[in-house]
Amino acid sequence: MTESVLTFSNIATGYGSKKILEDISLNVKRGEILTLVGPNGCGKSTLLKAAARQLPLMAGEIMLFGRKLDDFSQKEMAKQAALLPQSRSIPGIPVEQLVLHGRFPYLGLSRRPGKEDKEKVAEAMELAGVADMRHRDLRSLSGGERQKAYLAMVIAQDTDLIFLDEPTTYLDIGKQFEILELIRRLNRESKTIVMVLHDLAHALTYSHRIAVMEKGRLLAVQQPEELFQSGLLNDVFGVEGHWAAEEKTYYFTPHHK
Numbered sequence: 001m002t003e004s005v006l007t008f009s010n011i012a013t014g015y016g017s018k019k020i021l022e023d024i025s026l027n028v029k030r031g032e033i034l035t036l037v038g039p040n041g042c043g044k045s046t047l048l049k050a051a052a053r054q055l056p057l058m059a060g061e062i063m064l065f066g067r068k069l070d071d072f073s074q075k076e077m078a079k080q081a082a083l084l085p086q087s088r089s090i091p092g093i094p095v096e097q098l099v100l101h102g103r104f105p106y107l108g109l110s111r112r113p114g115k116e117d118k119e120k121v122a123e124a125m126e127l128a129g130v131a132d133m134r135h136r137d138l139r140s141l142s143g144g145e146r147q148k149a150y151l152a153m154v155i156a157q158d159t160d161l162i163f164l165d166e167p168t169t170y171l172d173i174g175k176q177f178e179i180l181e182l183i184r185r186l187n188r189e190s191k192t193i194v195m196v197l198h199d200l201a202h203a204l205t206y207s208h209r210i211a212v213m214e215k216g217r218l219l220a221v222q223q224p225e226e227l228f229q230s231g232l233l234n235d236v237f238g239v240e241g242h243w244a245a246e247e248k249t250y251y252f253t254p255h256h257k
């Protein structure tokens with residue numbers, strides 16, 4: 001786990017002339033699950049968008065697999081990295097067709113999916129647990145079902161690097177664990193994952209490293225246990241972290257002064 005697949009060097013970015021992220025440097029290592037945490041509005045989604053080349057940089061540089069981000073064609077980029085964004089449009093199409101969107105970078109001029117594409121789509125729907133709703137219109141699904149359909153699309157894209165912005169939103173607690181376990185499985189099958197999670201206990205349990213952000217800056221990148229021990233999460237979120245040794249579970253309570 002030493003090779004960097006994604007490197008941010010002193011980047012700044014934002015919207016229009018409004019700078020949101022300032023001087024961020026970060027290496028994402030091949031094969032890791034790196035989770036971004038931080039208070040609302042600190043810039044986590046903005047960082048993922050910059051990495052997925054959806055926002056121009058105001059300063060600095062991002063390298064993907066040793067190449068500058070700008071040097072990738074759109075198709076090449078889509079074969080290397082997939083993004084599950086936080087907010088998405090909801091087209092009135094069947095789940096299966098949405099998941100097939102993940103195969104677009106691989107289709108030829110005819111845009112007709114081949115055998116491999118169909119297999120990848122079927123496999124992704126199975127993994128994400130949406131195979132039985134493949135003919136359902138996206139607009140007829142619950143928030144959680146739709147979230148899984150989008151995750152299937154990202155899986156079908158079959159990239160080495162996957163960006164997930166709050167992959168567990170809209171999901172009940174049981175489904176959250178299902179999705180986190182699926183993410184862990186994808187990681188063990190060689191995917192590098194960069195994701196945003198709000199649940200600190202989940203972040204501590206499912207990540208190899210955690211990047212803590214505040215007000216557009218990166219405060220620390222540490223392994224879960226080390227980060228938990230440091231007390232930084234308590235300071236940044238105004239909470240108190242606990243470790244229940246018997247259950248091997250982290251939990252957080254309000255900070256009592």
Ligand SMILES: Nc1ncnc2c1ncn2[C@@H]1O[C@H](COP(=O)(O)OP(=O)(O)OP(=O)(O)O)[C@@H](O)[C@H]1O
Pocket residue numbers: 015020038039040041042043044045046047
């Ligand atoms: N399209 C946009 N145009 C202008 N400002 C934006 C846009 N998107 C986000 N921002 C601003 O950028 C800042 C960072 O937003 P971002 O969504 O990256 O934060 P976040 O850490 O992901 O937040 P959350 O935890 O609430 O999802 C916020 O102040 C937000 O208002």
